[in-house]
Amino acid sequence: MIHVLVSDSMSSEGLQPILNAPQINVVQKKVEEVEEELHLFDAILVRSATKVTEELLKKMTNLKIVGRAGVGVDNIDIDAATKYGVVVINAPNGNTISTAEHTFAMMASLLRHIPQASVSVKSNEWNRNAFVGTELYGKSLGIIGFGRIGGELAKRARVFGMDVLVYDPFLTKDRAEKIGVKICAFDELLAGADIITVHTPLIKETKGILNKESIAKAKKGVYLLNCARGGIIDEEGLIYHLKNKHVAGAALDVFEVEPPVNNKLLEFENVIVTPHLGASTKEAQLNVAAQVTQEVLNYLDGKPVTSSINLPTLTKELFDKIQPFYQLAKKMGNIVSQCMRVPVQEIAIQYEGTVAELETSFITKALLSGFLGARVDITVNEVNAGMIAKERGITFSEKITENKSGYENCLEVKVFGDDQTFVLKGTHVPNYGERIVGINDFNIDFYPTGHLMYIQHQDKPGVIGRVGKVLGDHEINIATMQVGRKVKGGEAIMMLAFDRVLDPSLTKQLASYEEIVSVKTIDL
Ligand SMILES: NC(=O)c1ccc[n+]([C@@H]2O[C@H](COP(=O)([O-])OP(=O)(O)OC[C@H]3O[C@@H](n4cnc5c(N)ncnc54)[C@H](O)[C@@H]3O)[C@@H](O)[C@H]2O)c1
Numbered sequence: 001m002i003h004v005l006v007s008d009s010m011s012s013e014g015l016q017p018i019l020n021a022p023q024i025n026v027v028q029k030k031v032e033e034v035e036e037e038l039h040l041f042d043a044i045l046v047r048s049a050t051k052v053t054e055e056l057l058k059k060m061t062n063l064k065i066v067g068r069a070g071v072g073v074d075n076i077d078i079d080a081a082t083k084y085g086v087v088v089i090n091a092p093n094g095n096t097i098s099t100a101e102h103t104f105a106m107m108a109s110l111l112r113h114i115p116q117a118s119v120s121v122k123s124n125e126w127n128r129n130a131f132v133g134t135e136l137y138g139k140s141l142g143i144i145g146f147g148r149i150g151g152e153l154a155k156r157a158r159v160f161g162m163d164v165l166v167y168d169p170f171l172t173k174d175r176a177e178k179i180g181v182k183i184c185a186f187d188e189l190l191a192g193a194d195i196i197t198v199h200t201p202l203i204k205e206t207k208g209i210l211n212k213e214s215i216a217k218a219k220k221g222v223y224l225l226n227c228a229r230g231g232i233i234d235e236e237g238l239i240y241h242l243k244n245k246h247v248a249g250a251a252l253d254v255f256e257v258e259p260p261v262n263n264k265l266l267e268f269e270n271v272i273v274t275p276h277l278g279a280s281t282k283e284a285q286l287n288v289a290a291q292v293t294q295e296v297l298n299y300l301d302g303k304p305v306t307s308s309i310n311l312p313t314l315t316k317e318l319f320d321k322i323q324p325f326y327q328l329a330k331k332m333g334n335i336v337s338q339c340m341r342v343p344v345q346e347i348a349i350q351y352e353g354t355v356a357e358l359e360t361s362f363i364t365k366a367l368l369s370g371f372l373g374a375r376v377d378i379t380v381n382e383v384n385a386g387m388i389a390k391e392r393g394i395t396f397s398e399k400i401t402e403n404k405s406g407y408e409n410c411l412e413v414k415v416f417g418d419d420q421t422f423v424l425k426g427t428h429v430p431n432y433g434e435r436i437v438g439i440n441d442f443n444i445d446f447y448p449t450g451h452l453m454y455i456q457h458q459d460k461p462g463v464i465g466r467v468g469k470v471l472g473d474h475e476i477n478i479a480t481m482q483v484g485r486k487v488k489g490g491e492a493i494m495m496l497a498f499d500r501v502l503d504p505s506l507t508k509q510l511a512s513y514e515e516i517v518s519v520k521t522i523d524l
C-alpha cells in the first residue's frame with residue numbers, strides 16, 4: 001500500500017485520480033495531526049502553508065516525492081530534499097492566469113480605492129469626493145520579474161493602454177518585443193514607472209529588491225504591488241515610504257509572515273490587502289491539484305515527471321528511450337562498486353552510439369546511484385547521487401565519444417581508486433536486454449543479474465575444473481558461466497552466475513589456489 005499525505009487544502013476534483021487509486025491510501029490532514037505516522041508516507045502534497053523543512057523530511061523516512069500544488073517552492077527545503085533523495089515537483093503554470101488577473105484586480109482596486117469605498121458605503125456613507133481615483137490608461141507599469149505571471153499581466157496592461165517597463169535579467173529581447181514591453185535596467189524601471197509590481201521567486205537575489213533605498217529612487221507617488229511573495233518588497237522599507245508619502249499606496253496579497261498578525265502595514269488606509277489569494281480560483285486550484293496528482297502518480301509508478309525542481313525533466317517519450325540504459329547504468333555502477341572495494345576518487349563515464357543522443361546526465365546519475373547505493377547507508381537515487389558523490393570527495397564526469405566499440409550503443413565506466421582502476425562496458429541490445437561486454441581489457445558477454453562471482457585467474461588447464469569441483473562439492477549449481485582471456489596462457493577472467501548468495505568461506509577457498517588471482521562476489 002502506498003501512503004500519501006495531503007497536508008494543505010486542495011481541490012478534491014483535482015485529487016480524484018489519487019483518491020480513486022485502489023493501491024493508495026490518502027490522508028488529508030495537517031502534518032501536526034499525523035506526527036506519529038509521518039514515517040509511513042511515500043508522498044506529501046502541499047500548497048504554501050506546509051513548511052517542508054529538513055526536520056520534517058528527517059521524520060518522513062519513507063518519503064519519495066513532495067508535490068507542490070502551485071508555483072512557489074520557498075516553503076520547501078530543496079537542498080534537504082535532494083540530500084535525502086526526495087523528488088520535488090510543482091505545478092508551474094496552473095495558476096498563472098488567476099494570479100495575473102488577481103494582480104490586475106488589485107492594481108485597479110488600488111488606483112480606484114474600491115475596497116475603501118466599499119467599506120464606506122456599507123457604513124452608510126456617501127462620500128464621492130474621498131475616493132477620486134487615477135486612470136490606468138497612459139500610465140507606466142514597471143514589472144520586476146517577467147516570467148509566466150509577469151508576461152500575462154503585461155498583456156492585460158497593454159490592452160488597457162499602459163506602457164510596460166520590464167526588469168528581468170533573464171528576459172530575451174524577442175519575448176519582450178512580442179509582448180510589446182520595454183526592457184529596462186533596474187534603476188531605469190524605478191525612475192520611469194508609475195506603478196511597480198514584483199513577480200519574481202523569493203530567492204536571495206530578490207529578497208528586499210524593493211527596499212528603503214531602491215523605493216527612494218522611484219517616482220514620488222508611486223504605487224507598489226506584491227502578489228508574488230512576502231519579503232520581495234521589504235516591509236520596513238515600504239512602511240518608511242508610506243509614512244513619508246513617497247509611496248501613494250500599496251496592494252499586497254503576500255506578507256513576510258503569514259497571516260500578518262500585528263503587521264503595521266495593515267494600519268495604512270492606502271494599503272489594500274488580500275490573504276494570499278492569487279491562486280485561489282476554482283480553475284487554478286483544479287489545475288494545480290490535477291497536475292501535481294498526475295505527476296505524483298507517475299513518479300510512484302516509475303514513470304517520468306515533467307516539472308521536477310531537483311531532477312532533469314524528461315518527456316514520456318524520452319523516458320521510455322532512457323529506461324533500458326537507466327537500468328543498465330544502475331547495475332553497472334553497482335557491479336563496479338562491488339568489484340572495487342577500495343576508496344574511489346573518480347568515476348568517468350563514456351557514452352557511444354545511440355545512447356549518446358539521450359539525456360545522459362540522467363543515466364550518469366543512475367550509474368552513480370548504483371555505485372553509491374552499494375557503499376553508503378542512506379537512500380541514494382538519481383536525485384541525490386551527484387550531491388552524495390561530491391560530499392564523499394568523488395568527482396565524476398561524462399563524455400560522449402565516437403563509436404569505437406562496434407555496438408549500437410555502449411556505456412563505459414572507468415573508476416579510479418587507491419592505486420587501482422576498473423573498467424566496465426555495457427550495452428543494451430533491443431529485444432534481448434542488458435549485457436556486460438567488457439571488464440578491464442577483457443571481452444566478455446553476460447546478463448547482469450542475481451548472484452555473480454568474478455574471478456581473475458591464469459589461463460591454465462584445470463582452473464575451470466577446479467572452480468567447478470569446489471562449487472559442486474558445496475552443492476552449488478552454476479547457472480551460467482563466461483570466460484575471457486587476452487592471450488593463450490595469460491591473464492583470464494571468469495564470470496559465474498548462481499541461484500543463491502554464496503558463503504564468504506568459498507571465496508576464500510577459491511582465492512587460495514595459486515592460479516587464481518582474485519575472487520569477488522557481486523549481488524545485484
Ligand atoms: N500570490 C499567489 O498566490 C501566487 C500565485 C502564483 C505564483 N506566485 C508567485 O509569483 C512568482 C512568479 O511566478 P511565475 O509563475 O511567474 O514564475 P516564473 O518562474 O515564470 O517567473 C519568475 C521570473 O522572475 C525572474 N527573475 C529571477 N530572478 C530575478 C531577479 N533577480 N530580478 C528580476 N527578475 C528575476 C525570472 O527570470 C523569471 O522570468 C513566484 O514567486 C510565485 O511563487 C504567487
Ligand SMILES: O=C(O)[C@H](O)COP(=O)(O)O
Binds near residue numbers: 048070
Ligand atoms: O506560489 C504559488 O503557487 C502561490 O503562492 C499559491 O500559493 P497557495 O497554493 O498557498 O495558494
